[in-house]
Amino acid sequence: MKYLDTHHVMRFLVQVLITAVGTAIIAVGMTLMRKENLGMDAFTALSVGLSHHLPIGLGNIQLGDYLILLVIVLFMDYHQIGFGTLINMMVGYGVQYFTLWFGAYLVFTSFWLKLLFAVLGFLIFTVGIAVYMSAKFGVSSYDAIAPIFSKKFHMPYWSVRVIQDVLFMFLAFLASGPIGIMTIIISLCSGPFVEFWGRHLNLIQ
Numbered sequence: 001m002k003y004l005d006t007h008h009v010m011r012f013l014v015q016v017l018i019t020a021v022g023t024a025i026i027a028v029g030m031t032l033m034r035k036e037n038l039g040m041d042a043f044t045a046l047s048v049g050l051s052h053h054l055p056i057g058l059g060n061i062q063l064g065d066y067l068i069l070l071v072i073v074l075f076m077d078y079h080q081i082g083f084g085t086l087i088n089m090m091v092g093y094g095v096q097y098f099t100l101w102f103g104a105y106l107v108f109t110s111f112w113l114k115l116l117f118a119v120l121g122f123l124i125f126t127v128g129i130a131v132y133m134s135a136k137f138g139v140s141s142y143d144a145i146a147p148i149f150s151k152k153f154h155m156p157y158w159s160v161r162v163i164q165d166v167l168f169m170f171l172a173f174l175a176s177g178p179i180g181i182m183t184i185i186i187s188l189c190s191g192p193f194v195e196f197w198g199r200h201l202n203l204i205q
Contacts, residue, residue: 022132032121039180082138
């Protein structure tokens with residue numbers, strides 16, 4: 001019994017660690033894309049757009065957006081939600097922190113350098129999603145939507161994710177969020193990339 005208790009505690013701690021690391025990686029990727037002003041992921045772009053109209057910081061806005069989606073997801077498939085869901089909700093605060101940390105750096109005038117670091121941010125962003133999802137500790141309310149509809153309508157995950165991201169890109173546009181070339185790339189490519197990284201990541205048994 002002691003072995004089982006120790007095993008469960010260690011598994012829990014590993015899941016917390018992997019989820020937190022994955023969330024931090026996501027925040028770094030999002031920050032790089034935000035810094036280069038070429039657009040960012042649709043969900044964060046929506047939150048940034050809303051923050052322009054409300055006297056609330058990005059972290060609080062995004063947390064509120066996650067909570068709204070959380071209520072919807074709980075009614076659709078509460079099995080997608082776990083302790084990791086709560087950890088991932090803090091990603092907006094991570095973006096705020098890393099934006100301040102990177103504030104004096106990565107300021108380029110060359111479009112190609114901006115694009116290079118924005119693409120790097122995209123790759124880091126998708127790796128982070130795959131890392132924290134590999135913990136099997138619950139996913140963010142936004143990331144839970146695609147798996148739910150994929151299962152419900154028997155569609156590939158990546159195709160549902162593309163549809164979801166394009167829809168939120170439109171909402172971000174309406175909210176005057178930072179839409180750019182990277183938003184389009186993320187909306188069309190994040191699903192396939194997350195699926196690709198996920199197939200090659202097996203961080204926990």
